[in-house]
Amino acid sequence: MRSDRTATVLGIVLLLVLVALPFFAGKYYVQLATKIMIMAVFAMSLDLLVGYAGLVSLGHAAFYGLGAYLVALAAPQYQAANFWTSLPLAVGGAALLAAAIGFFAVRTQGIYFIMVTLAFAQMVYFVFHDTKIAGGSDGIFIDVRPDAKIAGWTPFDLADFVQLYFVVLVAFVAVYVLLRVVLRSLFGRVVQGIRVNEHRMKSLGYSTFRYKLAAFILAGALAGLAGYFGAVQYGAVNPEMLGWHLSGSVLMMVILGGMGTLTGAVVGATAFLLLELLFQSLTEHWQLLMGGTIVLVALFLPHGIAGLARPLFGRKDG
Amino acid sequence: MAASVLSVERLSRNFGGLAAVSGVSLECGMGEVHAVIGPNGAGKSTLINLLSGDLPPSSGRVRLDGRDITGLSSDRVSRLGVGRSYQKTNVFLPFTVFENARLAAQSRLPSSLRFFRPAASLRHVNDAAERAIGEAGLAGREGVAVAALSHGEQRQVEIAMTLATSPKLLLLDEPLAGMGGEEAARIVELLKRLAADHAMLLVEHDMDAVFALANKLTVMVNGVVLESGPPEQIRGSRAVQEAYLGGDEEHD
Known part of the structure; x- marks a missing residue:
């Protein structure tokens, strides 16, 4: 279809721009783009739950934050963690936490699901806030970025902002492609069927619990991946990275961009961070402007900012 | 008997x-x-x-x-x-007729925890869905979103889905x-x-x-x-x- 081709061409152009960015943009913009891509991964992982499985989670930062904390916890003091072991540790740790929380949470529906995910995430928050683990309420600095040395060779240095940018770009593209594939898979169709009509999925013979739990674990693992890079870029971790404020922000990104499309999550994360900067430059009461923007989008753009492009492309899954 | x-x-x-x-x-x-x-x-x-x-x-x-x-x-x-149909039409309104029947047929796989296999790529599932659609009298309507069908046709989708599970x-x-x-x-x-x-x-x-x-x-x-x-x-x-x-x- 022609509209499909337009979207593909646009995607390739965007990718080329992203690859070229560090060659013409300054440090500030490269770091901003890195942060946007990290948040886009985080938002896509939440969109899998909210937009595709119909599970509105208000505790998604728990997995992002755990991924972030595992960067710090994997490193011996004043030394670097090993990238190749700490990254799987962060992703796997977040997946395990998601399995434990999801086991209880996905048994509930609607408002109860929101409350249960929020409650679990706050429990995780207070574990890190109220104990001495990784600096308690102050958090802890990551003194040295994870070391990517493998068999004597170091393919990239995460302390270098350009190289970090490219590693994050690879992760961002990989997560996007992975989710595209998963959403078209046998599993992906079941998850979308559950959002539309869970009762009918059950009567067709699907044990919906199993599929919702799998989606919850996958979303948690990818949020952990985002958290890992979030911590690496920020150079520190603190309990706010697990808090419900961040869970709310990422949910707003998904709604702002348009639920149920991956591009929507990416657009939402980008718009949220850029608007935040814009409003912060205008007034210290920027949260009022941000809140107002969210209200306007919710009222007048039911398919989010990315929905504006719908008439151009016709299709809605992408 | x-x-x-x-x-x-x-x-x-x-x-x-x-x-x-x-x-x-x-x-x-x-x-x-x-x-x-x-x-x-x-x-x-x-x-x-x-x-x-x-x-x-x-x-x-x-x-x-x-x-x-x-x-x-x-x-x-x-x-x-056991296949059942509902008195009050209970289908997937935003999905196409084909996807409704295909999801029903897919339910007979031992597991759908398959994250990389494209859903549309299983020949026997597609065939079972196509057959059920034909039996329910909806051949030719596969690509239409169920929400756009008449009430009577939605009832036929209900039956096609029930049949696609081979009960x-x-x-x-x-x-x-x-x-x-x-x-x-x-x-x-x-x-x-x-x-x-x-x-x-x-x-x-x-x-x-x-x-x-x-x-x-x-x-x-x-x-x-x-x-x-x-x-x-x-x-x-x-x-x-x-x-x-x-x-x-x-x-x-």
């Missing part, structure tokens, strides 16, 4: 103090069409919900091929070979409700053909269709079985006449 596929013993379900279904026993064998009739509120839909696992019974037994399935959840009951026992809750004459006649013909190699339990208000299809009838009133037997017996029964058939023309 062959051995019973479905065997129900003194099945009851109470909602608070109300006995919606009370002590219902019935059998349904392969090749048999068992119609359950009765006035509104007789407990017919509740009975179907008890058999399909949508509701757990308060007491009694349900057996499928001799196996006790009482109180099993609806997904387990479905996987054991041996069909539980059909008013399959003809809301269909036009032509569509209804087509579905009656389809059900006649399906009857040969399925066991079929049918709740229906269209008495012409019931007497055209059923070789056994159970009449329910206020949650209890008033009478059960072959069509001639029911037609001739005074009790049934008084309670239902001859009474107010309540059915549509």
Whole structure:
């Protein structure tokens, strides 16, 4: 279809721009783009739950934050963690936490699901806030970025902002492609069927619990991946990275961009961070402007900012 | 008549103090069409919900091929070979006709926890979906979103989905409700053909269709079985006449 081709061409152009960015943009913009891509991964992982499985989670930062904390916890003091072991540790740790929380949470529906995910995430928050683990309420600095040395060779240095940018770009593209594939898979169709009509999925013979739990674990693992890079870029971790404020922000990104499309999550994360900067430059009461923007989008753009492009492309899954 | 596929013993379900279904026993064998009739509120839909696992019974037994399935959840009951359709159309409105049937056919895979296999790539699943769509009379409408179909066509999607799960026992809750004459006649013909190699339990208000299809009838009133037997017996029964058939023309 022609509209499909337009979207593909646009995607390739965007990718080329992203690859070229560090060659013409300054440090500030490269770091901003890195942060946007990290948040886009985080938002896509939440969109899998909210937009595709119909599970509105208000505790998604728990997995992002755990991924972030595992960067710090994997490193011996004043030394670097090993990238190749700490990254799987962060992703796997977040997946395990998601399995434990999801086991209880996905048994509930609607408002109860929101409350249960929020409650679990706050429990995780207070574990890190109220104990001495990784600096308690102050958090802890990551003194040295994870070391990517493998068999004597170091393919990239995460302390270098350009190289970090490219590693994050690879992760961002990989997560996007992975989710595209998963959403078209046998599993992906079941998850979308559950959002539309869970009762009918059950009567067709699907044990919906199993599929919702799998989606919850996958979303948690990818949020952990985002958290890992979030911590690496920020150079520190603190309990706010697990808090419900961040869970709310990422949910707003998904709604702002348009639920149920991956591009929507990416657009939402980008718009949220850029608007935040814009409003912060205008007034210290920027949260009022941000809140107002969210209200306007919710009222007048039911398919989010990315929905504006719908008439151009016709299709809605992408 | 062959051995019973479905065997129900003194099945009851109470909602608070109300006995919606009370002590219902019935059998349904392969090749048999068992119609359950009765006035509104007789407990017919509740009975179907008890058999399909949508509701757990308060007491009694349900057996499928001799196996006790009482109180099993609806997904387990479905996987054991029971297909049901709903009185109130219960489909995936934003999806296409094909995707509705395809999802139903996909449910017969041992597991759908397959994250990389494209859903549209399994030939036997696609074929099963296509066949069910054809049988339900929707060939040519595969690519249309179900939300854009007429009410009657949505009813046909409901039936296509039920068939796509390849059940041996069909539980059909008013399959003809809301269909036009032509569509209804087509579905009656389809059900006649399906009857040969399925066991079929049918709740229906269209008495012409019931007497055209059923070789056994159970009449329910206020949650209890008033009478059960072959069509001639029911037609001739005074009790049934008084309670239902001859009474107010309540059915549509």
